[in-house]
Amino acid sequence: MTLYTRFAAHIDAALDTLTAAGTLPAGLDRKNVTVEPPRDTSHGDLATNAAMVLAKPAKTNPRVVADALVVELSKLEDVASASVAGPGFINMKLTDDAWRAELAAIPAAGADYGRSKQGEGITVNIEYVSANPTGPMHMGHCRGAVVGDALASLLEFAGHRVIREYYVNDAGGQVDVLARSVHLRYREALGETVEIPEGLYPGDYLVPVGQSLAKEFGDRYVGAPESEWLATFRTQAVAAMMVMIRADLALLGIEHEVFSSEAELQAAKKPEAAEAELRSRDLVYDGVLEAPKGETPDDWEPVELPLFRSTQFGDDQDRPIKKSNGSWTYFGADLAYHFQKSQSADQLIDIWGADHGGTVKRIVAAVAALTGGKTRFDVKLVQMVRLLRNGEPVKMSKRSGNFVTLADVVREVGKDVVRFTMLTRRSDAQMDFDFAKVVEASKDNPVFYVQYAHARIASLHRRAAEAGITPISADLSRLDTDELALVQLAAQFPRLVEIASTAREPHRIAFYLYDLAAAFHALWNVGNDRPDRRFLVIEDPQATAARLFLASAIGQIIHNGLAIMGVEAVSEMK
Numbered sequence: 001m002t003l004y005t006r007f008a009a010h011i012d013a014a015l016d017t018l019t020a021a022g023t024l025p026a027g028l029d030r031k032n033v034t035v036e037p038p039r040d041t042s043h044g045d046l047a048t049n050a051a052m053v054l055a056k057p058a059k060t061n062p063r064v065v066a067d068a069l070v071v072e073l074s075k076l077e078d079v080a081s082a083s084v085a086g087p088g089f090i091n092m093k094l095t096d097d098a099w100r101a102e103l104a105a106i107p108a109a110g111a112d113y114g115r116s117k118q119g120e121g122i123t124v125n126i127e128y129v130s131a132n133p134t135g136p137m138h139m140g141h142c143r144g145a146v147v148g149d150a151l152a153s154l155l156e157f158a159g160h161r162v163i164r165e166y167y168v169n170d171a172g173g174q175v176d177v178l179a180r181s182v183h184l185r186y187r188e189a190l191g192e193t194v195e196i197p198e199g200l201y202p203g204d205y206l207v208p209v210g211q212s213l214a215k216e217f218g219d220r221y222v223g224a225p226e227s228e229w230l231a232t233f234r235t236q237a238v239a240a241m242m243v244m245i246r247a248d249l250a251l252l253g254i255e256h257e258v259f260s261s262e263a264e265l266q267a268a269k270k271p272e273a274a275e276a277e278l279r280s281r282d283l284v285y286d287g288v289l290e291a292p293k294g295e296t297p298d299d300w301e302p303v304e305l306p307l308f309r310s311t312q313f314g315d316d317q318d319r320p321i322k323k324s325n326g327s328w329t330y331f332g333a334d335l336a337y338h339f340q341k342s343q344s345a346d347q348l349i350d351i352w353g354a355d356h357g358g359t360v361k362r363i364v365a366a367v368a369a370l371t372g373g374k375t376r377f378d379v380k381l382v383q384m385v386r387l388l389r390n391g392e393p394v395k396m397s398k399r400s401g402n403f404v405t406l407a408d409v410v411r412e413v414g415k416d417v418v419r420f421t422m423l424t425r426r427s428d429a430q431m432d433f434d435f436a437k438v439v440e441a442s443k444d445n446p447v448f449y450v451q452y453a454h455a456r457i458a459s460l461h462r463r464a465a466e467a468g469i470t471p472i473s474a475d476l477s478r479l480d481t482d483e484l485a486l487v488q489l490a491a492q493f494p495r496l497v498e499i500a501s502t503a504r505e506p507h508r509i510a511f512y513l514y515d516l517a518a519a520f521h522a523l524w525n526v527g528n529d530r531p532d533r534r535f536l537v538i539e540d541p542q543a544t545a546a547r548l549f550l551a552s553a554i555g556q557i558i559h560n561g562l563a564i565m566g567v568e569a570v571s572e573m574k
Helices: 003-020 050-058 062-073 096-112 139-157 173-189 204-217 226-251 262-267 269-280 332-340 354-370 406-413 415-423 446-464 482-492 493-503 506-529 542-566
Strands: 046-048 079-085 089-094 121-125 163-168 258-261 284-288 304-308 349-354 376-381 384-390 431-434
Touching: 003 046, 046 079, 046 384, 050 062, 050 089, 050 121, 050 226, 062 079, 062 089, 062 121, 089 139, 096 415, 096 542, 139 163, 139 173, 139 204, 139 376, 139 384, 139 415, 139 493, 139 542, 163 226, 163 262, 163 284, 173 204, 173 226, 204 226, 226 332, 226 482, 258 262, 258 332, 258 376, 262 332, 269 284, 269 332, 304 354, 332 354, 332 431, 349 354, 354 376, 376 493, 376 542, 384 542, 406 415, 415 446, 415 542, 446 506, 446 542, 506 542
Parallel strands: 121 163, 121 349, 163 258, 349 376, 384 431
Antiparallel strands: 046 089, 079 089, 284 304
């Protein structure tokens, strides 16, 4: 139990006491009662809105509840003082021993410090990356991949069961284009000189795929009509691309548990099942779409199509799930895919590129319809990343044809730099990735600054061990106000995990770690001018042991936070 959960229990017990005394009626809903740091730290260490939340349903004045609650909270051993502010907020100042107890809890919990039971019993399906299987991963995919993977780890740390899923879009026209592109490379591998026409994939990454097919089939399909080889080449090309994509993702430390195929989904008649389900509830009907804006009656031929009643769920118009030729629209197939996912998860999260923002409303409507509104569904939009080198745009990759590959970036700057940098801004905000800046050894580079804090702590322990000093039996009463202020920031980590999990925002972990590292570095730097304030003071082994204990706790939280982000907590900077 961490400090915030402990005080939540204290407040709950105090409310029980007030209920037993008749100050509050029984049966009040307490779910919106919170314990958090006050906005102004001069007001205290913790604040609660209990009186404000419960006064109205209790049909009394918030100050009456607050005054009674302050009496009970003031009895707690960990509370130095409690007071009422404004219309009924309660601020508490904790004793130094309360913070020392929380400090002792951090190394005791170790890798589990901050872990929560918030999501216990809840299964969340996170679908992320899902790049078209037509080539290697590029930096346009990278940010969504990192955000999705970090979010998955965050939710697991907060107690959820997580399914990491990749949706393979292998049923659309783009895979036919891929197969035709590979057929050219197949002919090239057999000695023919080929030109890649406009509209096909020109990247050199298809050369080995063509060579493999030439080895397997010889010249059987060189002059054969497309109808004889398209399906085979499509299947083999997609398989080869997925091997490449998995390898690229592995460079980022990303693995998916489930790969769902759009082609297999359609072959299994899942769209038909989704349509039948929706028709049974009168949520799909046969109708005619309105003519597009600007079209005249002569230009527009109305066709009856099966339409989903998405306007009932906040969309601006009903959406067709089939085309006039009888094939499924992208929305129709996507609807069926989400229906499939909802049958094995309580909550769904999709990580999409910002260019898909226009389809969010309709798919949210579809999931609400298919699940009766019982499945929480979030779509997180991720903005593109602009690649720079010393402020100048990076040239495209010849091998890929028209983009910079993820593999090239990871090999140049490293997995940890890429992953951390992708989380240094909100996912829906534009991002610049400058090769020079992301490896810069400065305070302005969050990747360096956080890892440097952990490396500093590791170095401190090595130097202390050489001096024969260990923090095992540390007297934490030797820590002063400034040092305990660092503990107060550290103690927010478990609460931050739950907030970030609820908001589906893993970047909050990166922001917090930067603030924690900055506070640690600031405390360290005090010793530059005052030798007695250094973490390692050979002449005062007791003070050193206490500060080592503090440093260990900070290092543990940095380690735990970086693990959520999929970043290594290094012991030395190279």
